[in-house]
Amino acid sequence: MKLATKLTAIALGSALVLGASACGSPAPAESGKAGGDVTLDWSFWSQGDEGNKTWKDLAAQVTKEYPNIKVNLTTAPFSDYFTKMQSQLASGTAPCIVSMQSLRLPAFAKAMTPIDGDLAKAAGFTESEWESGALKALQNGGKQFALPYGLSTMVMYYNKDAFKAAGVAEPKDGWTTDEFVAAAEKITKASNKPAFGQTFSDLHMSAQLLAYNGAKPVSAEGQLQMTDPAFASAFSWYTSLATEKKISSIPASSSDVPWGEQQFVAGNVAMAVDGSWNIKSNVTDAAGFKVGVVSLPQGKDGGGTFSANSGFGISSTCKNKTEAAKAIGVLTNAQSQQASAKAGNLPARTAAVPAFIEGLKADVDPKNPGYSEQVAAVTKKSSEMAVPFISTNNWDKVTKLMAQQFQLAFGGKSTPAEALKNVQDSGAK
Numbered sequence: 551m552k553l554a555t556k557l558t559a560i561a562l563g564s565a566l567v568l569g570a571s572a573c574g575s576p577a578p579a580e581s582g583k584a585g586g587d588v589t590l591d592w593s594f595w596s597q598g599d600e601g602n603k604t605w606k607d608l609a610a611q612v613t614k615e616y617p618n619i620k621v622n623l624t625t626a627p628f629s630d631y632f633t634k635m636q637s638q639l640a641s642g643t644a645p646c647i648v649s650m651q652s653l654r655l656p657a658f659a660k661a662m663t664p665i666d667g668d669l670a671k672a673a674g675f676t677e678s679e680w681e682s683g684a685l686k687a688l689q690n691g692g693k694q695f696a697l698p699y700g701l702s703t704m705v706m707y708y709n710k711d712a713f714k715a716a717g718v719a720e721p722k723d724g725w726t727t728d729e730f731v732a733a734a735e736k737i738t739k740a741s742n743k744p745a746f747g748q749t750f751s752d753l754h755m756s757a758q759l760l761a762y763n764g765a766k767p768v769s770a771e772g773q774l775q776m777t778d779p780a781f782a783s784a785f786s787w788y789t790s791l792a793t794e795k796k797i798s799s800i801p802a803s804s805s806d807v808p809w810g811e812q813q814f815v816a817g818n819v820a821m822a823v824d825g826s827w828n829i830k831s832n833v834t835d836a837a838g839f840k841v842g843v844v845s846l847p848q849g850k851d852g853g854g855t856f857s858a859n860s861g862f863g864i865s866s867t868c869k870n871k872t873e874a875a876k877a878i879g880v881l882t883n884a885q886s887q888q889a890s891a892k893a894g895n896l897p898a899r900t901a902a903v904p905a906f907i908e909g910l911k912a913d914v915d916p917k918n919p920g921y922s923e924q925v926a927a928v929t930k931k932s933s934e935m936a937v938p939f940i941s942t943n944n945w946d947k948v949t950k951l952m953a954q955q956f957q958l959a960f961g962g963k964s965t966p967a968e969a970l971k972n973v974q975d976s977g978a979k
Contacts, residue, residue, distance in 0.1 A: 588618065590620070590870060590874055591624065592621050592624070593634075593645040593649060594625050595628040596628065602625055604889075606623055609622075609877075609881075612877045612880045612881065615880050616880075619876060619877055631649075644865040646868035646871075648865050650662070651860045652688050653939060654945075655690050655696075659691070659695055662696075663695075663863070663871055665696070665863065665878070666693060673876065673878050675879070681929075682933055682934070682936065683933035684700070689938060699860065700860070701859070701898045703935075704824070704825055704855045704856050705843055706823055708721065709842075710840040710842045716736050718737060720844075723844055727847045729847060731795065734795075734798070737820045744792075745819060747813040747819040748800050748809070748960060749801065750801065750953050750957060752939075752941075752945075755956075759784035759788060760784075762784045763783060763849050765780040765781040768941060774948060776973045777967075782970055785966050785969075789956075792961075792962075800957070800961060801957055810822040826929065827895070830895075830910065830914065841918065843921075844924070858939045861882070861898075863878075888905050891905040892906075894913075907925060907926050951972070951973045951976055
C-alpha cells in the first residue's frame with residue numbers, strides 16, 4: 551500500500567470519521583462447550599488482501615496450538631466495523647473475539663470482559679513482556695480489556711534534507727517546544743514555505759498539546775474539557791503557529807484530516823506529527839528525501855505523548871472465554887509478534903522489537919544511515935512517556951466538530967477560544 555493511501559486510512563481511522571450504516575448479517579453464534587471442541591467467531595476491520603491473509607493464517611495457528619479451538623475470522627470495512635459491532639451487541643450476536651481500537655474502548659468497555667486473573671493466565675499474559683505504552687492504551691478503569699498487536703504512540707517525523715539545507719541541527723530526543731519553534735522558523739525562512747504540517751486530527755494535534763503543557767481534551771472520567779484552561783492555553787499556542795508565526799501549513803478544508811502527514815510525505819513541509827505505525831513505511835515510501843524520527847518536543851510542563859492502539863479482547867457475551875483468551879494468546883504471542891515485526895510493523899512485545907530494528911538496519915539504513923538507531927531510541931522514549939488517549943462516548947461527533955471549528959481557527963476566521971467553546975457546547979451534549 552502506498553504511504554499516502556495508508557496515511558489517509560490511518561488518519562481517518564484515528565479521527566474516527568465514520569458515518570456509514572451497519573451492513574451485512576449478524577455473525578453466527580459461537581459453538582461448542584467450554585473444555586470441548588469450540589468454534590469462536592472473531593471480527594476485525596479489513597486489513598486488505600495481504601493483511602487479511604496474515605490474520606487468517608494466525609487464526610489457523612490457534613488450531614495448531616489448541617486442536618479443540620477453531621477461530622472463524624470475518625472482516626468488515628473500517629467505516630462499517632464499529633457500527634456493525636454496536637448492532638451485534640444490541641442483538642446478542644457479538645463475536646467472541648473482538649478487535650478493538652483504544653479510542654473506541656470507552657464506549658464498548660461495558661460490553662467486554664477484562665483480561666485478568668485466570669483469563670490472563672490462559673492468554674499467557676505477562677505484563678513485563680510488553681511495551682508499557684502499548685498496554686496502557688487498551689486499558690480502561692485500570693483494567694486490561696485487550697492485548698495489542700502493535701505499538702502506537704505519536705512521534706515527530708522530520709525531513710533531514712530540509713534541516714541540512716537550512717543549516718539547522720537535527721532534533722534529538724529531549725528537545726523542547728522552543729527548539730521546535732526555532733527550527734521551524736529557520737526552515738520556513740530558508741525554504742520560503744511553512745516548515746510544519748498542522749492538523750486537527752485528534753491524536754496528532756492533541757499529542758502535541760499534551761507535550762506542550764500536559765493539556766488533555768478529555769478528563770480522566772471521560773468528560774469533554776475543551777475549555778479547560780490548560781487545553782485552551784495549549785490550543786492558542788498551537789493555532790499561533792499558523793496565525794502569528796506563519797510557520798505551519800494548515801488544512802485546506804475540514805475534510806483534510808491527515809493534512810500534516812500528507813504534506814510531509816509530499817515534501818511540502820519539513821516536520822509533521824504522526825503515529826509510530828508509520829516508522830517503516832514513511833522511509834520506505836517517501837521518495838526524494840531522508841526521513842528522521844524523534845520524540846515530541848516537550849514544553850516546561852509537557853506531559854509526554856499520547857498512545858492509541860488496537861488489539862483483541864473478549865465480548866462479555868462470549869460463552870467460551872477461556873478458549874477465547876487462549877486464542878488471543880496465540881494471536882499476540884512472541885512468534886506472531888516476530889512475524890509482524892519482520893513485515894515492518896512496530897511490535898508491542900519488547901522481545902520482538904530487536905527483530906523490527908534489525909529489519910530497519912537491513913532495509914532502510916543503506917539509504918537512510920542511522921535511522922534504525924533513531925527508531926530504537928524513540929521507541930523506548932515514546933513508550934516510557936506514553937499516556938493513553940481517553941475519548942468520550944460520542945467521539946465521532948466530537949472529531950467532526952473539531953475539524954469544522956479548528957480549521958476556522960487555524961485560518962484566523964475565529965479565535966481559538968470561540969472554536970473551543972463551540973466544540974465544547976455541542977460536543978458535551
